[in-house]
Amino acid sequence: MSGRVLTPEEVVGELRDGMTIGIGGWGSRRKPMALVRAILRSPLRGLTVVSYAGPDVGLLVASGQARRIVTGFASLDSIALEPHFRNGRQRGTVELTELDEGMLHWGLLAAAHRLPFLPIRAGLGSDVMRVNPELRTVRSPYGDTGHPGGEELVAMPALRLDAALVHMSRADAAGNGQYLGPDPYFDDLFCLAAERAYVSCERIVPALTGPPQSLLLNRAMVHGVTETPNGAHFTSCVPDYGRDEHFQRRYATAAADPDHWRRFRAEYLDGDEASYQKAVRR
């Protein structure tokens, strides 16, 4: 199945303007940054990005390619607030669907299970219901002692994705994927919620070895694999590498000033992935 092995540019070539794209990982952890950087070099625009948001979302807001973000937060973890997301919101350059992080999980699970919605308590009574007026509640058809008339719950709609982008520690050429860090995040659900799922990985190996529980993705969920060593940089990809805190601070500092950001883009992001990797090793 070597036909499933693609370059980052070929992955991005399968995306279209206006698509809804899910991005795996969490905050500034195991993000498919090489694929995000490939999107930055492309003319893609009008994207809706579903993510537990970190610098993936920040970069796509800064480039103007994300029209709408669907998330519960945007953070760099060791730096609490994602600076480009912050700028975008305060300048009104990006739209937001703001959900409780458990609702986001449930929306992905509903899409993965091909259900129209899943009931959840999260959101009830909060302004998530006010800022997302399309959200509806359902009443349980089953009465119980606490709720004789049936409990009212949020009907979290399926978050169906046109494409998913996730980063794995290892993968094989057929599209089976393995994470070796402490947390799978929701990468399997992102893949199952998507029409087409693309996996970048640190290394494509002939055979996946290690704990069976680490084999998160199987080839039925995956439509393309690309090898991008250090491809989650500057987010973490434990155990291969931790977050590049020094570089992340430079990113956040540059984001605070438009001129500084232009220089940062020119130095790191305007060239291809190889030149990025060379630049960050300097």
Add this chain to the structure above:
Amino acid sequence: MTGGTADACVVACAEAWRGDGAILASPMGVIPALGARLARQTFAPDLLMTDGEAFLVDEAGKVEGWLPYRQVFTMVAAGRRHVMMGAAQIDRFGNQNISCIGDWARPKAQLLGVRGAPGNTVNHAVSYWVPRHSRRVFVEHVDMVCGVGYHRGSSGVRDQGEWGPGAPHAESPSTASQQSEPDLRVVVTNLAVLDFLTPDHAMRVRSVHPGVELADVLNETGFELVVPDDVAVSRAPSAAEFDLIRRLDPDRTRDKEVPRSAPR
């Protein structure tokens, strides 16, 4: 008195978890984290805590379980958790905001986002930690309800006019739209401990920290607090607790989280 403001705050945070048993304690912030660890090492030994990534670890750092985010969400939904969150804004009924300041559509300041606050508050015990007690934080109305307070019902959309003092907001339990009310425990600040143990769940002064005047607490709060006849003084750490706090935080990082002195 043993220790300073930060030490009194650590003890007040620790007290939030007293009697919780074997549930997940999720402190957000330096002082709440020290409080949770102090509680676990003394009067609440059954508490579970994570390493901030995906492992449950005991006080010695030994891994005792695996708790990736999806499993944290399951613990939340199962109600087996007591979180102490921060608050950029909080109102008299405990509605909390960590999302943004100003109009949501085009905020003056974008903050973190709602994160898990809506789900936390409808599922399990929640306390808050406010390191700088001020009128900027304690407000009449929060700009975005993230953590759900009392009397919100299910729609989340309520006429703000109903929120004034004396408004008929105290629905009887049987008519409260069958929606279970949140379980808000305490709000710990650098000045005081507040709770919601009043007939209509309006915020009340439980205790004032050693060296703090009640008037300071009232002046720094942007709405009317319920004040009991006798306002207690928050307990200072015992000598044993103070030793433990010093061992847990030898570099006194806790002092950086609170202002140097009470406001004047």
